[in-house]
Amino acid sequence: MIHVVTLEPFEAEEVDVVCHALFAAYGVGCEHAAALELPEEAREDGPLDAVKILSNAGPVKTFADDKILFLVHSPLSPRESPVGLLPTHGYASYSEDKAVASAAGLPDDPAAQAAALAKLAVHEVGHLWDLHHCLDHRCAMCPPWSVAYARNPAADLCSFCRAKSERRMKLNPA
């Protein structure tokens, strides 16, 4: 089961689109589980701290192997790395149970924004099942800043990532 938890106000239709895309990609139930307050710890002067969202948002009632996806509108702070600041559209605790996706920077048009957020949601939740970034130009697991990702609006997984997620789910059913 995938629990979508909004931490800032979202239109119900947009959350529906996200839930549908997650269901289509992973074949497990997905629901808008709750609308919660953004945790104080994640608020900074500017963008939100994605890591602190994962560690402080909630609580959300789940069962073993359930996944939680937090949705926010505010931008997330780019993370530091030796190669420079990393574009941070979302963030996931790999192989664990929590991810966050931000609608910041997505198109203003509601339908286009919902579609883009759904693709990002599929990407971040994929990391929870240990999917890595993909080199298939039509796969949602391409790096979200990449040319390939930008070129294709669909939230689909390629056959490789789909098969890998299925194998992971057999080990840890959601």
Added chain:
Amino acid sequence: MGTDPQPIVMDETVLQAGERVVYPNQGVCRISGIEVKEIGGIRGEFLTMKREEDGATVMIPRAKVASVGLRHVAARSEVEALLGFLTAEADDPELDWKVRHRTHSDKMIGGSLLGTAEVLKGLHALSLLRPLPQRERELYDSARHLLVHEVAVALGMSPATAEDAIDLGLCPIAGSARAAEQARRISAAQEAELGLDDLNVAEITEAPATQEPPESEAAPPPAAEPDEEPSPPRARKRAAPARKANAPAGVAEARKRKPAAPKKKKAKTTRSKTAARVAGRRPAAKKRPAKRGGR
């Protein structure tokens, strides 16, 4: 590379409990110690360790430690140099699959950080010209998985941040000067007829990377299973209730439908945390520890 790679551990007595090492093709492990075990009726001393990513127990007969290629986790300076290597312009990819197969196998068995990164970068460069066969697609994912976890451990960052740092080098940001330069180089490589004269560039860049290469290139070893049929990305197909089979393929279609009804909650499952492994043998599937419902 900017710094020397970690040497292979030839003497297990230098390893302390709690130390982290890299086991080629297995990843980062934490040393537990030397234990006496009886496996298959044979009693012997084993160097035991726990794989960091899933807690699986890995055991190496003491006499074989020097031959498996254990090494310490790369130093920060070595990883930083590696990230620079990934960002640098890639060499022309090796187009002879036999040569590629041999060099990539050697690098993965060797298990060095740079060797694994060379496999990743080489296959990534090749994928920009032509779709990878299934076997190399799997190799690419294994190399990526090993690198992500070692970079994360070495730099004290999460796997998510480690993978993004790796990919910021490999995949330039859309609209950036580097992205334009990469596109220019791909076109030039294709025009230079790197054995690709019969391939349509526009079609390739749109094609799924898991598509099969020409028959001669995809030929697996005799004992191997044939690679799967090429298939474009699509909505998940499963043997599942009708609602699932009708799951939308794309977001636009998805918007017209109601959300899926929540599944019944499943009882908590318990899994063995121990996936014992003897050196040189790999189980059919990794076992992972049971997950908690929330943290």
